[in-house]
Amino acid sequence: MATDVHGPVTPVTAKAEGLAVRVEGLSRSFDGRAVIDDLRLDVQPGEFVALLGRSGCGKSTLLRILAGLDRDIEGTVLVPRRKAVAFQAPRLMPWKRVWRNVLLGLPGRPERALAERALDEVGLENRSNAWPKTLSGGEAQRASLARALVREPDLLLLDEPFGALDALTRIKAQRLVDELWQRRGCAVLLVTHDVEEAVLLADRVLVMDGGVIAYETRVDLERPRDITDPRFGELRAELLRRLGVDRTERTAHPQPTA
Numbered sequence: 001m002a003t004d005v006h007g008p009v010t011p012v013t014a015k016a017e018g019l020a021v022r023v024e025g026l027s028r029s030f031d032g033r034a035v036i037d038d039l040r041l042d043v044q045p046g047e048f049v050a051l052l053g054r055s056g057c058g059k060s061t062l063l064r065i066l067a068g069l070d071r072d073i074e075g076t077v078l079v080p081r082r083k084a085v086a087f088q089a090p091r092l093m094p095w096k097r098v099w100r101n102v103l104l105g106l107p108g109r110p111e112r113a114l115a116e117r118a119l120d121e122v123g124l125e126n127r128s129n130a131w132p133k134t135l136s137g138g139e140a141q142r143a144s145l146a147r148a149l150v151r152e153p154d155l156l157l158l159d160e161p162f163g164a165l166d167a168l169t170r171i172k173a174q175r176l177v178d179e180l181w182q183r184r185g186c187a188v189l190l191v192t193h194d195v196e197e198a199v200l201l202a203d204r205v206l207v208m209d210g211g212v213i214a215y216e217t218r219v220d221l222e223r224p225r226d227i228t229d230p231r232f233g234e235l236r237a238e239l240l241r242r243l244g245v246d247r248t249e250r251t252a253h254p255q256p257t258a
């Protein structure tokens, strides 16, 4: 565990180093147990990075640290001043209309038009005046994305944003994130359980294990990606292996052992 570098989440930008994110010697413990243990991570400006790892390995912990929501850490964390986060549960305030939710927490007195532009970007322009409880799961998720976009982030942090969506809505939401990323050009760190989603969307896929980034691979496939491309299949298989999920475990009829 790194004990030599100490420092809070630094509110300065990592831009000086030409990076969107720089993390060095990062450690975070809960009750004496290190969940993140001397982790190192760089993210380039505009890069789309997906983060995989088994449940409980520390993905959300890392994301919360990058978002500046957890400062009880050791190590160095440089992130852009403009960053935004969207969680699996959209976390909309039920007593505020959708457009007010989008503007929530912004400094000053931002105009409704600002929210409406962001809602337009996620295809939710006609639900601006709705109450959150009247939104479908996919709509609530898009409202949450609009709330992130309105901050014009240089770094967009997404913690399993599509986890609760049905398959079709999920595919639409993935396309939307892809489009928004291409249009906005911000760096994205997407936590997901879905290896296919990671390979579809990301420039680089990380696997977290043992408190560090234990494996990473670039996805040098042209976009939009074709899941039937054999190279896509190879990447997916390798990532599943790294996650400790191999083919025999995934098929209903494992190969008999000799």
Ligand SMILES: Nc1ncnc2c1ncn2[C@@H]1O[C@H](COP(=O)(O)OP(=O)(O)OP(=O)(O)O)[C@@H](O)[C@H]1O
Pocket (backbone or CB within 6 Å): 030, 031, 035, 053, 054, 055, 056, 057, 058, 059, 060, 061, 062
């Ligand atoms: N505030 C906390 N207090 C104590 N332990 C915590 C706290 N937050 C996280 N942990 C522990 O740290 C570990 C990592 O949690 P984390 O939420 O980062 O996992 P994760 O990789 O996001 O898992 P999942 O894929 O299930 O969302 C878990 O063992 C969790 O119990």
Ligand SMILES: [Mg+2]
Pocket (backbone or CB within 6 Å): 059, 060, 061
């Ligand atoms: Mg999590």
